[in-house]
Amino acid sequence: MCGIEAKKTGLSHLILEKGTLVNSIFHFPANMTFFSTSILLEIGNVPFISHADKPTRTEALEYYRRIADAWNLNIHLYEPVREILKQEAAFRIRTDQKTYLAKRVILATGFYDQEVRLGIPGEELPKVRHYYDEAHPYFRQKVAVIGAGNSACDVALECWQKGAEVTLIVRGPQLKESIKYWIKPNIENRIRAKDILTYFNAEVMEIRPENLLVRQEDKVFEIENDFVLAMTGYRPDYAFLESAGVAIEGDEFRTPVHDPVTLETNVPGLYLAGVIIGGLKTNKWFIENTRDHGKKIMDHILQKENNDV
Numbered sequence: 001m002c003g004i005e006a007k008k009t010g011l012s013h014l015i016l017e018k019g020t021l022v023n024s025i026f027h028f029p030a031n032m033t034f035f036s037t038s039i040l041l042e043i044g045n046v047p048f049i050s051h052a053d054k055p056t057r058t059e060a061l062e063y064y065r066r067i068a069d070a071w072n073l074n075i076h077l078y079e080p081v082r083e084i085l086k087q088e089a090a091f092r093i094r095t096d097q098k099t100y101l102a103k104r105v106i107l108a109t110g111f112y113d114q115e116v117r118l119g120i121p122g123e124e125l126p127k128v129r130h131y132y133d134e135a136h137p138y139f140r141q142k143v144a145v146i147g148a149g150n151s152a153c154d155v156a157l158e159c160w161q162k163g164a165e166v167t168l169i170v171r172g173p174q175l176k177e178s179i180k181y182w183i184k185p186n187i188e189n190r191i192r193a194k195d196i197l198t199y200f201n202a203e204v205m206e207i208r209p210e211n212l213l214v215r216q217e218d219k220v221f222e223i224e225n226d227f228v229l230a231m232t233g234y235r236p237d238y239a240f241l242e243s244a245g246v247a248i249e250g251d252e253f254r255t256p257v258h259d260p261v262t263l264e265t266n267v268p269g270l271y272l273a274g275v276i277i278g279g280l281k282t283n284k285w286f287i288e289n290t291r292d293h294g295k296k297i298m299d300h301i302l303q304k305e306n307n308d309v
Helices: 002-009 057-070 150-161 184-192 238-243 274-278 293-308
Strands: 081-086 091-095 099-102 105-107 142-146 165-169 197-199 202-207 211-216 219-224 227-230 270-272
Touching: 002 293, 142 150, 142 219, 150 165, 150 184, 165 202, 270 274
Parallel strands: 105 270, 142 165, 142 227, 165 197
Antiparallel strands: 081 091, 091 099, 202 211, 211 219
């Protein structure tokens, strides 16, 4: 998005990606379907063709490969950024491979690479997963899914459908209201039929090799367990943002400070793009309503360039 807008305006650009192309989307669940339609995900005047109204992860990966080629974007893959240092007239960007100088920097790192940890004993055991790929490994296994949102419900249903014995553990009294409309009746039916055993107002206190210690209101008990899928959400990399000088405001949503019109942060010349602008309010910003961020940023950069002339 930002690279495309840079090319449109004649500005040079370099995209540094820590992994493969659209690394976060690549690590989405293998069978994931987007909430948005393909039309609402289109960028760069390149049509997004999908077999159904809502595209799959596989179709999205194909689409972004076509975008990169159609616009001949200057992308360095598998080159994570380790440091961004503001100097007088430029930023110094250090990666594992080399150091770059740039007049402006855009951070579009999202939040999917930073999981929200449970912070309990046993979380480091190899049977614990904070990211879900597919259900096959959990066939005939006792799987505990922790969470109350779309990801938790998706994972619980898919694992149950593929032959896992699924227990859903929800900290609050009910599932989140934001559950996708085509998932909600399915998960509620499975819970009602006890196909997916569900504990509300419950939390895992400890993860052990063969079981979990769970507290539900005034009761503490064990649940036999082979795998834990902790679908507890994700968060921006605040340490990285703060190391670049970006201020964070608000205790609840911890929003990176930025101008809502230009998307420039409190560090002159350093911008934010995409869902990262929402901080912990991860249900407000999506691909479809951040597609204009690249244009907003390039318009501001051009304005500054013209004012400097």
